[in-house]
Amino acid sequence: MSAKRICIEKAKQISDVGDKDEKVVINSLDYDSLAKIIMLLPIPERIDMEEVCIKWKEACRLAWYNIKEYKCESSIGRSYDNRVLTQSYLQEILLRCGIYLKKLSLSDVCNSKIMPFIGDHCKNLTSLECKFSIDSLNDFANDFVQLTELENLECLMLDVLIELHEESIIAISNNCKKLKRLEIPYCNIVSSIDGEPLLSSSVLYELSKLQYLEHLSLRYTISLKDSTIIAIANNCKNLRSLNIESCNAITETALVALTNLKNLQNLNLYFTKGRILLIDNDEFLRKL
Incomplete structure (x- = not known):
């Protein structure tokens, strides 16, 4: 017994x-x-x-096994509306129901230090949304690493200006194979060793391994290059939505490659360099 x-x-x-x-x-x-x-x-x-x-x-x-979704609000909720939700109280909740959670939405009541805790206690998450304030990020790049071990993730949305280690991008690509939606806007890729150069200048290329992707947002990602978009166009055949707004390093060459995506329904090129060259190109628009 x-x-x-x-x-x-x-x-x-x-x-x-x-x-x-x-x-x-x-x-x-x-x-x-x-x-x-x-x-x-x-x-x-x-x-x-x-x-x-x-x-x-x-x-x-x-x-607790019936709690499949949790969304952070400003208060604890219901008859406890006068009690502000804190990160420590959220951890108490996740200790109890984290193993059963499928969807989790975090707000600015948390800082990035919650992420290793989620990695330890919410192994079955399929959807994670993070809307931290800039002031709450602390050491986001280091804290994020453990989230890449959530192998059941189908949706990962980081709606904040962030820095990610290049190892984190590689880990997402290798471990989170089930991802269908990935949103990492305003993303700045940095080396895991302060002051050291990146191992690869095109580490975002690794995202092309995510063959089940249907929605991808890399808007305002300065380091995004043609090679990554071409690789995504060749390998992510299920892609339906792509947002590369204000990715000014992208040229006409990469955009033409997107015509290989037969399932693509939504393409955001706003303020993208190559957009000006192709916006009046009837053949390009017809292929899309």
Whole structure:
């Protein structure tokens, strides 16, 4: 018998002794039944229920598997609207339901230090959206690395001005094979060793390994080059949407290669250098 089950059984014995009063009907329920009742409560109240007694604390541990999505708001929520959501409280939530989460949306109540924690406790995430404020990023490039181990990710959106280590781009490409949506705008690729040059000036080329990509946003990515776009056009055949707004290093050569993408439906070239050359080219537009 596991240590957890022994603990539960002992708690049950204690509860049975203390609950002779037939009026306390709820305490006569087994752990699974009590957990199902607790699951009807909002998240903060589930955490509060752990303080009732030993039996309820154990039952609460069984009451998180129905939480598949979580979105950070400014407050904890519901009857707790006057309590501001903090990163430490978010960690308490993720400790309990992180293993069950499929979708997680982070806001500026967090800083980048939350990301290793997510990597450890939210292994089954399929969608992660980060909307940090610039002031909360701290050491984003280092903190981000552990997220690349989330092998089930299908959607990763980083809606903030960021720096990423070139190793992180390589890790995304090698580990997050299931990605269908990737948004890393305003991305600046840096070396993992301060002061050292990049191992490759075209590390974004690695993204062409993501063969299931359907939506890709690299807008305002200064280091984006023709070679990356050509590789994406040749390998990411499922791509339906591509945003390379204000990527001024992209030329006509790369844009012509995009005509190979038969499923492409949405192409944002706003303020892209090669756009001016092709915008009036009927043959190019017809191929798209």
